[in-house]
Amino acid sequence: MAYSEKLLDHYEHPRNVGSMDKDAAEVGTGMVGAPACGDVMKLQIKVGKDGVIEDAKFKTYGCGSAIASSSLVTEWVKGKTVDQALEIKNTQIAEELALPPVKIHCSILAEDAIKAAVADYKSKHGAVVETLACGENCKE
Amino acid sequence: MMQLASFDFQHNHFQLFGLAQSYQIDTAQLDQQYRALQALVHPDKSAHLPDAEQRLAMQRATLVNEAYQTLRSPLRRARYLLSLHGVDTQEETNTVMPLDFLMAQMEWREAVSEARQARDEAALAQLETRLQRETRELEAQLAVKIDAEKDYAAAAASVRKLRFMEKLAEEIHAAYDAIDN
DSSP states (O other), rough: OOHHHHHHHHHHSSBBHHHHHHHHSTTOOOEEEEEETTTEEEEEEEEEETTTTEEEEEESOHHHHHHHHHHHHHHHHSSSSSHHTOOOHHHHHHHHHHHOOHHHHHHHHHHHHHHHHHHHHHHHTOOOOOOOOGGGGOOO | OOOOGGGOOSSSHHHHHOOOSSSSSOOOOOOOOOHHHHHHHHHGGGGGSSSSHHHHHHHHHHHHHHHHHHHHHHHHHHHHHHHHHTTOTTTTTTTOOOOOHHHHHHHHHHHHHHHHHHHHHHHHHHHHHHHHHHHHHHHHHHHHHIIISSSSHHHHHHHHHHHHHHHHHHHHHHHHHHHHH
């Protein structure tokens, strides 16, 4: 399978790998997983007082496309407000990296990771968040 | 003993092997029924028949094999059973897992990756033992959720968890291979 140069670049030189303090008030943490391939993705955002995302870090265990997708979105969310970050769509990620159809779920995972991180940040700041209410899925 | 004439493509996998439709099955009985059916539908037996008959024979043999592989695997059996109840396990689309589960997955993957880099087979063996134990626990939960409680939504969530466990087992095996080579 031929992968795009951008994808390979993000895979070979992933941006913003790392962790932030998940208990810090200005940090939002999103953890998501893709059962189909067993990929696990953690995306963290650090939000300034003006609501703008100052920094982002990720840690992903998965295939090259999952790593590239998370690396890309950490670059994209920086400088955006949390609400602007929510507008990032998986189709944009897939298009930018020219993901093959079988790897589209990696871009979905990255989009969901942003949503989860923003939801976590907002929940720390008292906003009512319904985007990622777990419902049945979190029931043990 | 089943006759070829009564072979029904409309039967589901459980009916095909004469098993009750439940998560918990008698695997010895499944193996036995499979061997009997396999002998019955083997395409060699139709080699002297017209093309259409031979094609049918091939389709029967394929279905028997597919059904056997599905029922033999706890994960695939659960997924199939849920599909019979109209429940999609959403393994492709559902990315929301319980947070503690995902955290634990992250730790598992880190531990496997560290053991692989340190070429530490003893650590891998420990991880594998723990993984097998937790996998069996999940399978036991599935039995309760599907057969006793008939809580198929909860069972679908357990299937998704099992997929992660399956991936972990693959990662551990890949780590063993990397150390051996």
